[in-house]
Amino acid sequence: MQERQPMITLTSLIGTPVTDAQGQLRGRVADLAVGTGDEAGRVMGLVLKARGGRALVPATDVRQTPSGALELRPEASPRPLADFENYILLRGDLLDRQIIDVHGRKVVRVNDVDLQWFDPATQAPSAGNLTATWDLRVREVEVGMRGAVRRLLQGLLPRPGIDSIASRFSPRVIPWDFVDMIEVDPARRVKLKIEHERLAQLHPSDIADILEELAPAEREAILMTLDEEVAAEALEEVEPKLQVSMVESLDSETAAAIVEEMDPSAAADLLAELPEERSEAILEEMHPEERQEVEELLEFREDSAAGRMTTEYVAVPVTASVGEAIQALREFEGDVETITEVYLVDADEVLKGVVSLARMVLAQPDTRLDVLTEIHFHTCPADAHENEVAELFDRYNLRALPVIDSKGRLAGVIEADHVIAFLRADR
CATH class of the missing domain: 3.10.580.10 (CBS-domain)
Known part of the structure; x- marks a missing residue:
C-alpha cells in the first residue's frame, strides 16, 4: 500500500516568515487564498502581514527554502487583497465557521485545515520540493479535538510539542470534496455558491435536518443558494414553527417563489401560520394560478379533510x-x-x-x-x-x-x- 504523504496544517503555516531572495523579511503568512471551480482546493496565493499592511502574493511567486521559510521570487509583485475576492480565505472564511459535511449530512465547525504538497508535473502528492513552485492543496478540514488543541496551543509551545500533544487525539476530518461552505455575506454569497450543487442532491429531509442545525442568517443563506424547487421540498420537511421563522426572514418575492413550488396544502398550512399582512404580501407575489389554489385551501379549517388535501392530482x-x-x-x-x-x-x-x-x-x-x-x-x-x-x-x-x-x-x-x-x- 502506498505510504500516505505527510500533511501540513493551516495552523502551522500561519506566522511562517516570508523573505525576498536576499533574505530580507517581507512579512509573515496571515492567510491562504484557495481557488474555486476548476481550481477548487488549490492554494492560489498567500496573504502576507507586513509593516505596510496586508497584501497577497500569487502562489507562483513563492517557493520554500531549506530553512522552512518561504521565499519570494525576484519578480514577485504583491497585489492588493481585493484582487483575490473570488477566492476562499482559509483563515478568514473557514476557520471557526460552520460548514456542511455533505457526505455525513450534518453541520460541523472547522478547527483546522490540512493541506498537502502536490508535484506540479505528475499531479501526485509529494513530500514537497524545496525549490519547486508553491503547489499546495486543501485535502481535508479538521472538526475534532486534534485541530482544536493545535489551535489552542499555538504560540504557547514549540511546533514539535504541539504536534506531539495533538497526535494523542483521534482525527476527525472531512475530505474537502465533502465540504459545503455556508456564507451569510450577501456580497460574497454568489461567489461561494460553488459547492451547493452537492447540497441540492441530498434528500429534502436531510437538507431540512441541516437547516434546523443552523443559525437564522445561515439558514437564509442556504435557502438563497438552493434551487427554488429543492428549497420548497426541504422547507416542507422542516418543523412548522421553524418554517414560519425561515419564511419571515425572506423578502416577499423570494418567499413567494419558494412557496409556489410547495405542495398547495403545505403552502396553505404555512401561510396560515404567518401574520395576515405577511401572508397577503407573499400571495400577492405569487403567480395567479398557484395563488388561487392556495387561497382556496386557506378557506378551510386546518384540521379538516379539505385543509389537509392537495389540489395537485390527475x-x-x-x-x-x-x-x-x-x-x-x-x-x-x-x-x-x-x-x-x-x-x-x-x-x-x-x-x-x-x-x-x-x-x-x-x-x-x-x-x-x-x-x-x-x-x-x-x-x-x-x-x-x-x-x-x-x-x-x-x-x-x-x-x-x-x-x-x-x-x-x-x-x-x-x-x-x-x-x-x-x-x-x-x-
Missing part, C-alpha cells in the same frame, strides 16, 4: 382510455412521484371512479379506464375531521383518499404522507 374524463391517462400523467406539472391513482370524473367534475397506476401499467393503451376502476373506492367529505381521515387510511390501508364536496365533485386528494405529517405534529 383526473381524466370517465370515458378516457389508458393511453389518454398516461398522456395526462406526462403533462402533469406537479410532483408525479406522489401520484398513485388516477381519478375519473364526469362533465360536472363528479367523481366516478379510481384507477391505480398498477392496473394501468398492466393494461393495453386502448383499454377504457372505467373497466379498471376499483369496485369499492373510498372518499371523504371536505369537512371531515382529520382524525376521521386517519382512521380511513388505517382501516383500509389507503395510498390516497379523494375529498369530495357536497355535490360529489372531486375537490382534492389527501396523500399518505399528509396523514403521517399531521399525526407526527399532534404527538
